[in-house]
Amino acid sequence: MDETTSFFESAPLLKDADNITSKLTQFIDQNSSSLSGSSGPRRVVCVTSGGTTVPLEQRCVRYIDNFSSGHRGATSTEYFLKSGYSVIFLNRRGTCQPYCRSLPDDPLLECFELTNDSCIQVQESHSEAVKTAIREHHAAVSGGLLLKLPFTTIFEYLQILRLIATSMKILGANGMFYLAAAVSDFYVPWDSMAVHKIQSASGPLDMRLAQVPKMLSVLRKEWAPTAFCVSFKLETDKEILLEKADKALKRYKMHAVVANELSTRKELVILVTDTAKVSVYRENHNSDVESPLIKLLVDKHSTFIKNT
Numbered sequence: 001m002d003e004t005t006s007f008f009e010s011a012p013l014l015k016d017a018d019n020i021t022s023k024l025t026q027f028i029d030q031n032s033s034s035l036s037g038s039s040g041p042r043r044v045v046c047v048t049s050g051g052t053t054v055p056l057e058q059r060c061v062r063y064i065d066n067f068s069s070g071h072r073g074a075t076s077t078e079y080f081l082k083s084g085y086s087v088i089f090l091n092r093r094g095t096c097q098p099y100c101r102s103l104p105d106d107p108l109l110e111c112f113e114l115t116n117d118s119c120i121q122v123q124e125s126h127s128e129a130v131k132t133a134i135r136e137h138h139a140a141v142s143g144g145l146l147l148k149l150p151f152t153t154i155f156e157y158l159q160i161l162r163l164i165a166t167s168m169k170i171l172g173a174n175g176m177f178y179l180a181a182a183v184s185d186f187y188v189p190w191d192s193m194a195v196h197k198i199q200s201a202s203g204p205l206d207m208r209l210a211q212v213p214k215m216l217s218v219l220r221k222e223w224a225p226t227a228f229c230v231s232f233k234l235e236t237d238k239e240i241l242l243e244k245a246d247k248a249l250k251r252y253k254m255h256a257v258v259a260n261e262l263s264t265r266k267e268l269v270i271l272v273t274d275t276a277k278v279s280v281y282r283e284n285h286n287s288d289v290e291s292p293l294i295k296l297l298v299d300k301h302s303t304f305i306k307n308t
């Protein structure tokens with residue numbers, strides 16, 4: 001049994017799998033039969049966002065996590081929607097959501113206030129931001145253009161990604177994957193994981209983590225062989241960033257890899273393809289690097305569709 005099969009066979013059953021599948025089927029059916037303006041069938045992108053956790057116990061008290069805030073995925077989702085795409089937003093629960101970027105950290109408590117007659121109203125200072133967020137989010141969801149699917153663990157993430165990819169197969173070249181989530185490289189296989197909370201009485205903890213199978217290869221070869229695939233490469237050492245991005249491009253046969261460095265990721269990304277490496281900067285402090293990045297990717301996707 002290869003390592004991908006054994007990952008899925010030993011993973012805990014995905015709760016809600018039937019419900020997710022039926023939401024996906026409905027979303028893809030609706031979008032594959034609708035047209036996007038003058039440019040032919042509607043394109044659908046799966047944007048992954050935020051980091052996966054690695055549980056250390058089956059009845060999980062402790063887990064390994066990572067830094068990802070979900071800002072890249074949420075912002076990119078807004079720009080894809082603006083460009084006429086429909087978006088499946090596979091996001092880590094509790095991370096940044098589309099259209100919520102200009103709201104304070106705790107919108108419920110910071111944007112609203114009680115009036116004298118105990119009614120709730122939006123504070124004047126936040127009223128424009130709240131109205132815009134509600135209006136645009138509602139338009140995208142109720143228009144059938146945005147489907148949000150949450151995950152927490154590496155097991156949920158990969159199982160849902162596989163469901164999305166296989167449902168998107170019928171879209172052919174009109175489908176895109178934009179894999180911005182920070183996915184764990186190591187995990188504890190479910191069948192070798194402690195069931196109950198690990199006890200500290202027996203001293204220091206030695207733990208061996210298995211390598212998460214390289215799912216980008218499986219996505220390209222089996223799950224979504226006709227879709228346009230963009231993956232991300234994050235490093236903290238800029239000396240190795242481009243070399244690693246290039247390797248990922250070739251090894252996983254991606255159509256593009258977005259390379260970024262942890263400390264400058266909101267200002268600069270480098271789009272690596274087999275013909276060029278293009279530095280993409282945000283225009284100024286108030287703009288998003290995702291705006292020019294998504295523009296470039298939409299153009300590349302158009303060329304890909306034309307040539308397919």
Ligand code: PAZ
Binds near residue numbers: 068069071182183232
């Ligand atoms: O989620 P965020 O906005 O804080 O960060 C975005 C990012 C750095 C996670 C993303 O751009 C990225 O590089 N994702 C892939 C990470 C990786 O190499 O596993």
